[in-house]
Amino acid sequence: MEKISRRTFIKDGLAGMAAIAVAGSVPGCTSIIKKENDFSANAKSAGKYDVVVIGGGPAGFIAAIAAAREGAKTALVEKYGFLGGMATAGFVAPLSVFAFKGDLVIGGIPWEFVQRLEKMGGAFIEWPKANVDFDVELYKLCTQRMVLEAGVDIFMHSSMIGCEKDANTIEKVFIHNKNGIESLEAKVFIDATGDGDLAYMSGVPMQPNTDNEIQPSSFCFIMSGIDTESKMMKRCLYHNGLTGPSQCMPIRKRLLEMQQAGEDIPDFGGPWFNNALRPGSAFVNITRHAADSCDNRNFTAAECQLREDIFKFTEILRREFKEFKNCYVSSSAPQAGIRESRRILGVHTVTGEEYMQALKYEDSISRGIHPIDMHANKGASQIRIDLTKPAYVPYRALITGDFPNLIVAGRCISTDRQALASLRVQASCMGTGQAAGIASAMSVKNQCAVQNIDTKNLVSRLKELGAVLD
Numbered sequence: 001m002e003k004i005s006r007r008t009f010i011k012d013g014l015a016g017m018a019a020i021a022v023a024g025s026v027p028g029c030t031s032i033i034k035k036e037n038d039f040s041a042n043a044k045s046a047g048k049y050d051v052v053v054i055g056g057g058p059a060g061f062i063a064a065i066a067a068a069r070e071g072a073k074t075a076l077v078e079k080y081g082f083l084g085g086m087a088t089a090g091f092v093a094p095l096s097v098f099a100f101k102g103d104l105v106i107g108g109i110p111w112e113f114v115q116r117l118e119k120m121g122g123a124f125i126e127w128p129k130a131n132v133d134f135d136v137e138l139y140k141l142c143t144q145r146m147v148l149e150a151g152v153d154i155f156m157h158s159s160m161i162g163c164e165k166d167a168n169t170i171e172k173v174f175i176h177n178k179n180g181i182e183s184l185e186a187k188v189f190i191d192a193t194g195d196g197d198l199a200y201m202s203g204v205p206m207q208p209n210t211d212n213e214i215q216p217s218s219f220c221f222i223m224s225g226i227d228t229e230s231k232m233m234k235r236c237l238y239h240n241g242l243t244g245p246s247q248c249m250p251i252r253k254r255l256l257e258m259q260q261a262g263e264d265i266p267d268f269g270g271p272w273f274n275n276a277l278r279p280g281s282a283f284v285n286i287t288r289h290a291a292d293s294c295d296n297r298n299f300t301a302a303e304c305q306l307r308e309d310i311f312k313f314t315e316i317l318r319r320e321f322k323e324f325k326n327c328y329v330s331s332s333a334p335q336a337g338i339r340e341s342r343r344i345l346g347v348h349t350v351t352g353e354e355y356m357q358a359l360k361y362e363d364s365i366s367r368g369i370h371p372i373d374m375h376a377n378k379g380a381s382q383i384r385i386d387l388t389k390p391a392y393v394p395y396r397a398l399i400t401g402d403f404p405n406l407i408v409a410g411r412c413i414s415t416d417r418q419a420l421a422s423l424r425v426q427a428s429c430m431g432t433g434q435a436a437g438i439a440s441a442m443s444v445k446n447q448c449a450v451q452n453i454d455t456k457n458l459v460s461r462l463k464e465l466g467a468v469l470d
């Protein structure tokens, strides 16, 4: 077994990138931070851990629970004051999909979470796909309880802003919160930021954007005052796959007609109305705008436009549909939702082709059964290809060839755009999070690089936990 190597000393991160930008060269990830931007010298240590997970979304909170339960001293860093990622910070509902024709595809800790949420009155499971509708506040409470019970130290309101490396070994990350800039050391780091922030800052090569296209962002919100008992809404609020398309077709048809008639209707998707477990209210996913979540100015401008669109669509629905005559925006998500951004160039890149064929790998660690679901950047169209059997994800898509203590989980794993269009859903992200957590604990226990853990043991431990891998 190869020990994690420690050689040359390089520091990276946002400050490093700023330093290069100031110097006028191409922004990148492998430069030495200039002394005047060197926050690492003054950062106070906030702790030393076996495993530090960055990002408390579906991939990250499950990864943290998994690592801690295996005995690793674990910390979880999250920029918001609650966990859940896109579910709670983006109002993305439902959690898709845990089962195929009534049989579980994503098991273990992710499914334990769903069952616990259901017991708390915070989940409604739509069989046979096991799409999970949820109450957003109980979701926050349930994740927090499970993470704390596993013994994880949570650092909320903390943004990871950089890292310090020795060759390709990440030694510490820097987080920014009200205490100032602090550092967290770990033997293994898990990047579950969705955008692959830690991987990017460490200098991991990213997937090229070959077709110069990126799926759009949507600003989801909770709408109240809807007649959720009406025939149309009873049909539109549930997504079990048995009662027709998931979009609310009468509304879609009317919006398209209005667009064709030359009315000023912003780009939209769906629309999708999702059960929020409260009479009269629904999660709404209708807005759509091209956005780059990794470019602050671009994303800010897109969010401002999308917020305008939320209110424009609310007004249209109130005017056009009796089911919505008393509707209002009761809450917009803390941020616009992100479907696609950076993904690592891992040891193996899962392609749409192998994914659709359900190619099984020796190191398969998770599954996915959501359709390939690609939203157009402009207009209302969407490509959707249903899978005929659940697909597999290999461990090699969670690691790079030469970063010995970095594992990624969730949306930023190594996939092409087509495979991402299915794997990005929350149950699949939880599945890769579970595998990342177990793998990180094995790497710590055996003092070996994440590339050198025994994947047979990894797979068998995941099966013991309930992962469905055969």
Ligand SMILES: Cc1cc2nc3c(=O)[nH]c(=O)nc-3n(C[C@H](O)[C@H](O)[C@H](O)COP(=O)(O)OP(=O)(O)OC[C@H]3O[C@@H](n4cnc5c(N)ncnc54)[C@H](O)[C@@H]3O)c2cc1C
Pocket (backbone or CB within 6 Å): 054, 055, 056, 057, 058, 059, 060, 077, 078, 079, 080, 083, 084, 085, 086, 087, 089, 090, 092, 093, 094, 095, 096, 097, 158, 159, 160, 161, 192, 193, 194, 195, 197, 217, 218, 219, 220, 285, 336, 337, 338, 339, 409, 410, 411, 412, 424, 425, 426, 427, 429
């Ligand atoms: C409009 C829309 C509709 C969707 N529809 C569905 C659907 O119907 N069903 C479904 O299951 N999925 C759906 N998805 C996809 C799904 O929500 C996401 O792909 C999924 O949540 C990704 O999980 P993740 O854990 O990888 O990342 P995220 O959920 O994005 O979580 C990442 C977490 O990391 C934190 N973070 C990020 N950067 C930092 C940092 N530098 N420091 C500290 N913390 C950080 C974030 O705050 C967040 O909590 C949809 C997505 C969108 C945008």
